[in-house]
Amino acid sequence: xxxxxxxxxxxxxxxxxIVQDVALHVPKGQVLGLVGESGSGKSMTVMSIPHLLPSxxxxxxxxxxxxxxxxxxxxxxxxxxxxxxxxxxxxxxxFTSLNPVRRIGDLLAEVITRxxxxxxxxxxxxxxxxxDEVGLPDAAAKARAYPHxxxxxxxxxxxxxxxxxxxxxxxxxxxxxxxxxxxVQVHILDLIAKRMEDAAAILVTHDLGAAAYLCTRIAVMYSxxxxxxxxxxxxxxxxxxxxxxxxxxxxxxxxxxxRPDSIPGQPPSPGARPQGCAFAPRCARAAPECTVQPPxxxxxxxxACHRPLQ
Amino acid sequence: xxxxxxxxxxRAGELILLLIGLSxxxxxxxxxxxxxxxxxxxxxxxxxALTAIRAEYGFDLPLSVQLGRNLVRLSQGDFxxxxxxxxxxxxxxxxxxxxxxxxxxxAMLLTIIIAIPAGAWIGHSPDRKPQRxxxxxxxVMQGTPGFAVALVLVQxxxxxxxxxxxxxxxxxxxxxxxxxxxxxxxxxKLTRVVAANVGAARGEDYVRAARAGGATETEVLFRHILxxxxxxxxxxxxxxxxxxxxxxxxxxxxxxxxxxxxxxVQSTLNLDFPVVQAAALTVAVLVYAVNAxxxxxxxxLDPRLRRKTAA
Amino acid sequence: MTRPLLIPLILMALAGLALWLFAPAxxxxxxxxxxxxxxxxxxxxxxxxxxxxxxxxxxxxxAGAPWSLGVxxxxxxxxxxxxxxAGLAAAELEGWPRRIILQIVTxxxxxxxxxxxxxxxxxxxxSGFSVLLVLGFLxxxxxxxVIYAEASSVRSRDYVTAARLGGVSRARLLIRHVLPAIxxxxxxxxxxxxxxxxxxxxxxxFLGVGAPLGAPAWGAIISESRPxxxxxxxxxxxxxxxxxxTVLGLNIYGDIIAKRLGLAGRPS
Numbered sequence: 001x002x003x004x005x006x007x008x009x010x011x012x013x014x015x016x017x018i019v020q021d022v023a024l025h026v027p028k029g030q031v032l033g034l035v036g037e038s039g040s041g042k043s044m045t046v047m048s049i050p051h052l053l054p055s056x057x058x059x060x061x062x063x064x065x066x067x068x069x070x071x072x073x074x075x076x077x078x079x080x081x082x083x084x085x086x087x088x089x090x091x092x093x094x095f096t097s098l099n100p101v102r103r104i105g106d107l108l109a110e111v112i113t114r115x116x117x118x119x120x121x122x123x124x125x126x127x128x129x130x131x132d133e134v135g136l137p138d139a140a141a142k143a144r145a146y147p148h149x150x151x152x153x154x155x156x157x158x159x160x161x162x163x164x165x166x167x168x169x170x171x172x173x174x175x176x177x178x179x180x181x182x183x184v185q186v187h188i189l190d191l192i193a194k195r196m197e198d199a200a201a202i203l204v205t206h207d208l209g210a211a212a213y214l215c216t217r218i219a220v221m222y223s224x225x226x227x228x229x230x231x232x233x234x235x236x237x238x239x240x241x242x243x244x245x246x247x248x249x250x251x252x253x254x255x256x257x258x259r260p261d262s263i264p265g266q267p268p269s270p271g272a273r274p275q276g277c278a279f280a281p282r283c284a285r286a287a288p289e290c291t292v293q294p295p296x297x298x299x300x301x302x303x304a305c306h307r308p309l310q
Numbered sequence: 311x312x313x314x315x316x317x318x319x320x321r322a323g324e325l326i327l328l329l330i331g332l333s334x335x336x337x338x339x340x341x342x343x344x345x346x347x348x349x350x351x352x353x354x355x356x357x358x359a360l361t362a363i364r365a366e367y368g369f370d371l372p373l374s375v376q377l378g379r380n381l382v383r384l385s386q387g388d389f390x391x392x393x394x395x396x397x398x399x400x401x402x403x404x405x406x407x408x409x410x411x412x413x414x415x416x417a418m419l420l421t422i423i424i425a426i427p428a429g430a431w432i433g434h435s436p437d438r439k440p441q442r443x444x445x446x447x448x449x450v451m452q453g454t455p456g457f458a459v460a461l462v463l464v465q466x467x468x469x470x471x472x473x474x475x476x477x478x479x480x481x482x483x484x485x486x487x488x489x490x491x492x493x494x495x496x497x498x499k500l501t502r503v504v505a506a507n508v509g510a511a512r513g514e515d516y517v518r519a520a521r522a523g524g525a526t527e528t529e530v531l532f533r534h535i536l537x538x539x540x541x542x543x544x545x546x547x548x549x550x551x552x553x554x555x556x557x558x559x560x561x562x563x564x565x566x567x568x569x570x571x572x573x574x575v576q577s578t579l580n581l582d583f584p585v586v587q588a589a590a591l592t593v594a595v596l597v598y599a600v601n602a603x604x605x606x607x608x609x610x611l612d613p614r615l616r617r618k619t620a621a
Numbered sequence: 622m623t624r625p626l627l628i629p630l631i632l633m634a635l636a637g638l639a640l641w642l643f644a645p646a647x648x649x650x651x652x653x654x655x656x657x658x659x660x661x662x663x664x665x666x667x668x669x670x671x672x673x674x675x676x677x678x679x680x681x682x683x684a685g686a687p688w689s690l691g692v693x694x695x696x697x698x699x700x701x702x703x704x705x706x707a708g709l710a711a712a713e714l715e716g717w718p719r720r721i722i723l724q725i726v727t728x729x730x731x732x733x734x735x736x737x738x739x740x741x742x743x744x745x746x747x748s749g750f751s752v753l754l755v756l757g758f759l760x761x762x763x764x765x766x767v768i769y770a771e772a773s774s775v776r777s778r779d780y781v782t783a784a785r786l787g788g789v790s791r792a793r794l795l796i797r798h799v800l801p802a803i804x805x806x807x808x809x810x811x812x813x814x815x816x817x818x819x820x821x822x823x824x825x826x827f828l829g830v831g832a833p834l835g836a837p838a839w840g841a842i843i844s845e846s847r848p849x850x851x852x853x854x855x856x857x858x859x860x861x862x863x864x865x866x867t868v869l870g871l872n873i874y875g876d877i878i879a880k881r882l883g884l885a886g887r888p889s
Contacts, residue, residue: 084524096515453869
């Protein structure tokens with residue numbers, strides 16, 4: 001088994017279940033989009049892979065298998081050698097995720113030398129090369145620069161360089177374009193696609209459009225669970241879960257007159273989930289059987305719903 | 311280049327205005343305090359002697375004229391002579407400066423050595439029991455008046471145990487208690503600031519990103535958290551050092567330390583204006599310089615404050 | 622402020638009142654020399670022991686409280702008033718009035734405090750009042766700087782700009798918008814300043830400045846204890862603990878207020 005497998009993953013914050021029973025498979029060379037509202041648990045899910053959960057949150061059940069290695073069996077102390085080498089993370093906010101008092105080149109060189117046996121001069125050259133590969137002009141000058149001297153888009157390119165410089169097997173991109181101008185977003189997504197080589201990748205986003213653009217498959221999360229997972233085209237044209245359909249209907253689109261239909265109500269807070277399907281209170285198709293948690297079924301197009309569309 | 315020169319010129323101008331203002335205020339204040347002629351001659355000098363003294367020193371001239379003459383002499387670097395000892399006032403001050411600077415430097419060094427590691431240790435894991443106990447200790451120490459602590463220290467280490475001399479300025483052994491007393495006074499605040507900065511930095515995105523790049527906890531602390539956390543500490547260190555230069559009077563009194571503070575008190579009590587002026591102006595210049603240096607240090611250390619290079 | 626927070630203030634006011642009422646009687650007891658009981662250790666009779674003249678230390682510490690606390694309160698009041706006025710004025714007025722105020726602030730900060738204290742006492746006499754005046758006039762700059770910074774930032778906020786554009790007068794703006802916004806910082810600073818002034822007053826009385834000879838100001842008592850610390854450590858501990866305890870309590874109270882009022886710890 002290669003690539004990434006998440007099996008029956010549970011994450012708790014104290015006594016509350018934040019993420020429940022998540023199962024995902026991302027083969028090498030493919031990008032999985034993980035889509036959902038704020039608070040759906042998508043960031044938690046991916047951050048649990050390199051053991052970067054916020055304090056107080058723990059994986060309480062399940063397995064994370066990357067390249068045949070079960071990461072849930074490793075302690076926190078055993079993780080640093082894997083981070084930056086086997087697993088690369090691209091963060092959301094380029095304005096805060098680069099150390100403001102360090103030069104860009106130094107930050108890169110630090111990550112490079114940690115996992116490759118290079119002399120300082122070689123590491124420096126490798127850093128400049130990495131900056132060049134992410135499309136930054138005048139890479140040598142950029143290496144000497146500080147983060148505040150660059151625009152958001154440029155900083156995010158640095159973030160991508162940092163995550164990918166050691167050719168990881170898994171790339172986690174946590175909302176990499178949310179903080180950027182729309183004109184820049186597409187370029188960043190293109191860059192990720194180009195530089196990830198044959199790694200497996202997960203793109204976390206609340207922007208269905210971005211997911212559709214970059215990903216092979218999309219998984220939709222709601223209130224801590226995966227409710228649907230399918231190839232992109234399938235999901236967008238023939239959504240089976242009512243929540244996915246509502247998300248698609250709610251997205252504003254150019255050329256369409258009138259307000260998009262927003263979904264009435266709010267997702268439940270993690271401590272106050274209803275029995276059974278968490279979306280039922282807001283679902284137009286809810287029925288008495290929805291008070292029991294629906295199983296996650298399907299072959300290529302999976303859904304967790306008692307009364308799916310189609 | 312011209313930008314830097316303009317800044318220096320502005321600052322220098324400010325300083326000169328400040329010194330003129332200080333000198334004038336001091337003159338008026340000391341005059342209001344008492345009659346310098348009596349201070350020189352003694353309380354029961356006769357009228358003849360007083361008149362002679364006033365003529366000799368120019369105390370009988372109108373105040374504005376005396377002020378003016380003083381300012382003119384100052385601009386030429388002439389601080390006059392002590393009314394009490396006839397020694398050049400500036401000399402008395404220059405003799406006292408090394409003692410105060412030594413004490414200030416030692417105290418500051420000790421404070422930094424204690425407070426930064428302690429603050430980093432507390433700030434890194436603020437919720438563990440040992441760190442919480444330490445934070446409480448720091449809190450209590452901050453509320454304890456420095457001179458009381460100094461006295462207790464003298465009692466224990468100098469009088470009871472006899473390990474170090476209690477007063478005076480002799481060899482390095484005599485430096486210990488005054489410096490330790492001062493740093494015990496300053497360290498709690500610096501520790502709290504460092505702990506707070508480290509605590510804040512821990513939650514920052516770039517720390518998480520550093521971990522994601524494979525940094526171990528030690529690497530995260532030393533290469534990422536501390537450089538940012540210590541920036542804030544620099545401001546406090548600068549202001550504490552400036553405070554030390556001007557504010558060590560009580561410690562100097564307790565330990566009979568021949569520094570500027572004691573000189574100021576003595577000369578004020580003697581209404582010895584030239585020495586008071588020389589000492590006060592010197593302190594003002596030193597404090598001003600320390601503040602300016604602190605500002606410069608900030609600019610040097612925080613890349614965000616520098617002029618943007620073409621990128 | 623909510624009611625529980627006000628309790629310490631009320632208690633302090635009541636204690637102050639009690640001390641003031643009983644001051645004459647206390648002073649008498651504090652000054653009562655009893656040469657048979659010199660340097661006596663604490664006992665059930667004399668809770669904190671006696672000093673080198675046989676005077677009851679507990680009575681002395683209590684009798685010295687009004688001086689120290691009164692000076693601290695008075696100087697804080699002066700510093701608060703002057704500093705707030707100066708800070709608001711500097712924030713409000715543009716151009717050279719502001720620059721003059723800021724220059725004055727720098728001047729006062731650079732002024733040697735001890736010289737001013739000694740001089741003031743020489744002019745006005747050895748009394749708590751002179752020390753109070755000096756401390757107040759030396760430390761108002763601390764309030765001024767913080768108020769200036771905060772008032773400036775409040776003035777630049779959107780809702781104030783909106784009010785100004787809507788034609789609200791300057792005075793009303795200050796009273797109804799700026800003052801309430803800076804009030805939390807002011808209150809917290811006031812408590813911390815009181816504690817600092819207490820220490821400063823004690824340091825001055827320790828050096829012999831401001832307390833009439835023999836008066837039981839805490840700093841003076843500490844100073845008197847120096848020759849006898851080996852034989853009678855309680856002479857030092859009694860006033861030192863009173864001072865340290867009060868200062869610590871004030872700091873804790875200040876922190877609680879600051880947290881309650883939504884500040885991130887000590888202002889400035």
